[in-house]
Amino acid sequence: MLIVQKYGGSSVADAERVFNVARRIMKTKAEGNQVVVVLSAQGKTTDGLIAKAKEINPRASRREMDMLLATGEQQSVALMAMAINALGGRAVSLNAVQVGIETTNTYSNARIRTIHTERIENELERSNVVLVTGFQGVNQLGDLTTLGRGGSDTSAVALAAALNADICEIYTDVEGVYTADPRVVPDAQKLDEISYDEMLELASLGAKVLHCRSVELAKKYNVKLVVRSSMTDAEGTEVKEDCKMERMLVSGVAADKNVSRISIMGIKDEPGKAFEIFSLMAKEKVSVDIILQSNGYDGRQNISFTIGRDDLELALKALEKHKERLTAQEIVHDDSVAKLSIVGAGMASNPGVAAMFFEAMYDAGVNIQMISTSEIKITVLIAKDDIDAAMVAVHDKFKNASVKMRKE
Secondary structure, three states: OEEEEEEOHHHHOOHHHHHHHHHHHHHHHHOOOEEEEEEOOOOOHHHHHHHHHHHHOOOOOHHHHHHHHHHHHHHHHHHHHHHHHHOOOOEEEEOHHHHOEEEOOOOOOOOEEEEOOHHHHHHHHOOOEEEEEOOEEEOOOOOEEEOOOOHHHHHHHHHHHHHOOOEEEEEEOOOOOEOOOOOOOOOOOEOOEEEHHHHHHHHHOOOOOOOHHHHHHHHHHOOOEEEEEOOOOOOOEEEEOOOOOOOOOOOEEEEEOOEEEEEEEEEEOOOOHHHHHHHHHHHOOOOEEEEEEEEOOOOEEEEEEEEEHHHHHHHHHHHHHOOOOOOOOEEEEEOOEEEEEEEOHHHHHOOOHHHHHHHHHHHOOOOOOEEEEEOOEEEEEEEHHHHHHHHHHHHHHHHHHHHHHHHO
């Protein structure tokens, strides 16, 4: 079998964990498999590099940030190759340029265009474990680019698709995909399986176990994807097209604290204003989530929307620059918010899910600021200080409801 494995930063945070992962890789190889491994930067390396950059230039260009941040993964693959070699194995480390991972030209949030597999295949033929830097690629100019935070998951799935691998294993510090963050909700349950669509919603809504673009790729190319722990031998969670759905109202509860709300107040109530606002966001490559439009007074309206906090400065700068053209009286923002979401394919066929969700929020005394829905998810914007209590309340509500349904 050809197996692609990905290990996150916490799995290789120090020398002990590096050797732990090295032994796991060698065991997989000893079982007769060809092994390609994608690594993230060690521990808090990326955060440390960002802090160093801010010391020098708080407004550094995205190109230079990519040059800097790409060094973290290069450290990881080189150290892992050294560990495997020290244990008597054969391994070679490769960066994105050496592999040939071609991306778009968008610095800090590039998309993979194609992957050349010849170098990897040659190394596999030599019986080497191939260690590849995650999170990065190279654009048409020959510059290093990064895929955005969490992009190593995307690197791994893209490599699995390009190599036609039998399985892609994503190793983290948890034993799989849970119904909620087990660090916040102690009785969260591990799922044996989850559909691509449900996982995609959870990933995009703040569940940190998988990067949402990796799930998109897995679904598109039908990559067999398993999430498991690098610390134990427990069976993980398989992400697949079709699941044997138990009678569960929701598959998971997700929270995202990396959110900001922007409100554009007093816009003239005339056609085209929403288009102008969101075309500005698109031009700046800022992703917009929940949108709320409300009537103001004197023929004016207010438009509020949520974005990732990392994009706040960029978005505000673009909006302020065009404030007069947008006919806005005021542009304000709020960082003290968070998103809470429930996701589940069973929602569409079970009336009353929304009522239960909002009842749980009411019982917890949590005020809702904005609401967004789709066929398999409901998302609300609430105060960040309320997010953990709200997550526990909602999880408990649906856990109890699912238990009751199974008894009926």
